[in-house]
Amino acid sequence: MGQGRRKKGRAIDGVLLLNKPxxxxxxxxxxxVKRIYFAQKAGHTGALDPLATGMLPICLGEATKFSQxxxxxxxxxxxxxxxxxxxxxSDSDGEIVEQREVRVNAQDIEAALQAFRxxxxxxxxxxxxxxxxxxxxxAYAREGITIEREARPITVYENNxxxxxxxxxxxxxxxxxxTYIRTIIDDLGEALGCGAHVVKLHRSQVAxxxxxxxxxxxxxxTLLEQAQQQEIAPKDxxxxxxxxxxxxxxxxxxxxxxxxxxxxxLHGQPLQIAGAPLDQVFRLTIGEQRRxxxxxxxxxxxxVAPKRLIQSNDS
Numbered sequence: 001m002g003q004g005r006r007k008k009g010r011a012i013d014g015v016l017l018l019n020k021p022x023x024x025x026x027x028x029x030x031x032x033v034k035r036i037y038f039a040q041k042a043g044h045t046g047a048l049d050p051l052a053t054g055m056l057p058i059c060l061g062e063a064t065k066f067s068q069x070x071x072x073x074x075x076x077x078x079x080x081x082x083x084x085x086x087x088x089x090s091d092s093d094g095e096i097v098e099q100r101e102v103r104v105n106a107q108d109i110e111a112a113l114q115a116f117r118x119x120x121x122x123x124x125x126x127x128x129x130x131x132x133x134x135x136x137x138x139a140y141a142r143e144g145i146t147i148e149r150e151a152r153p154i155t156v157y158e159n160n161x162x163x164x165x166x167x168x169x170x171x172x173x174x175x176x177x178x179t180y181i182r183t184i185i186d187d188l189g190e191a192l193g194c195g196a197h198v199v200k201l202h203r204s205q206v207a208x209x210x211x212x213x214x215x216x217x218x219x220x221x222t223l224l225e226q227a228q229q230q231e232i233a234p235k236d237x238x239x240x241x242x243x244x245x246x247x248x249x250x251x252x253x254x255x256x257x258x259x260x261x262x263x264x265x266l267h268g269q270p271l272q273i274a275g276a277p278l279d280q281v282f283r284l285t286i287g288e289q290r291r292x293x294x295x296x297x298x299x300x301x302x303x304v305a306p307k308r309l310i311q312s313n314d315s
Contacts, residue, residue, distance in 0.1 A: 013061035014242030045070035054203035063245035086195030270303035
C-alpha cells in the first residue's frame with residue numbers, strides 16, 4: 001500500500017540536543033528541526049513551557065523508540081522567580097491574581113526550601129498539560145473550570161539557593177520526572193507569605209546529556225543555508241551534530257549477544273544468555289563491535305527477549 005508515498009523525508013536516526021529559545025512551543029521547534037533535517041520521523045522528550053529555554057532532546061527516526069527513557073529521566077533547571085506577585089499560571093505568561101509585600105531575606109528562603117527537598121507530593125497546576133478525560137488541564141483552566149488534581153510523588157534531589165536580588169530569587173533545581181518547577185515556585189511563594197511566579201526558566205540538563213553538546217536553531221538554519229550555497233548535501237553538515245540513538249538508554253545495563261545468535265534475536269526470538277539482569281530492561285548489542293540493536297528484558301522462561309528493536313537502514 002503506497003509505502004513510497006507515505007514515507008516523506010530521510011530515514012535519519014539520532015538525538016539532537018536543541019537549546020530551545022524562549023517564546024516558542026516545544027512542538028513548534030520540533031516541526032522546524034524535522035523540516036531542517038528532512039526527517040521521516042521526529043519526537044521530543046518532554047515539552048518545555050514556551051517561556052522556558054534550554055535542553056530539549058529531539059529524537060529522530062528510530063531514536064523515537066527510546067524517547068520514553070528521556071521523558072522518565074532526571075532534569076536540572078535554573079529558575080528565576082519574582083517574589084510578591086502571584087499569577088494564575090505561576091509564570092509571567094499568566095495574569096496577575098495577587099500582589100503582596102515582600103519581607104523575606106536569604107535566611108527565610110533557605111529555611112522555607114527545606115520543605116521543597118527530597119521526596120514530596122506535588123499538586124500540578126491547572127495550567128499543566130496533564131490530561132483529564134483526554135483533555136489537557138490547561139484547556140479546562142481557560143474555560144474557568146477547576147478539576148480536582150491528585151498530588152503526585154516527585155523527588156527533588158537538590159534545590160539550591162543561588163541569589164536574591166531585590167524581589168528576584170534564583171534557584172538551581174535537580175529533580176525527577178514529572179516535577180513542575182512553576183508549582184514549586186508558586187508553593188514556595190505561599191510558604192514565604194508573599195507569593196511568587198517564574199520569570200525565567202532554563203533546563204541545563206536531561207539525564208546525563210552534556211550541555212556543551214546543545215545546538216541552537218540559528219546554527220541549524222545557518223548550516224542549511226551554507227550547504228545550499230556550497231551545493232553540498234545538508235546532511236553532511238547537519239548529521240555530525242546528532243548523538244547516537246543509544247545515548248537515550250546509555251544508563252541501562254548492556255547484554256551482548258554473540259554474532260552467531262544475532263539474527264535469531266533480530267527476528268524476535270528469545271535466547272538463553274547468561275548473566276542478564278532479571279528485573280530490568282537492558283540494552284541489546286550484537287557481536288564484538290557491540291552494535292546497538294534495541295532493548296530487551298528477561299521473559300517468564302528466563303530467556304533474553306527483545307522488547308524494542310531498531311530497524312537498521314542497511315540491513
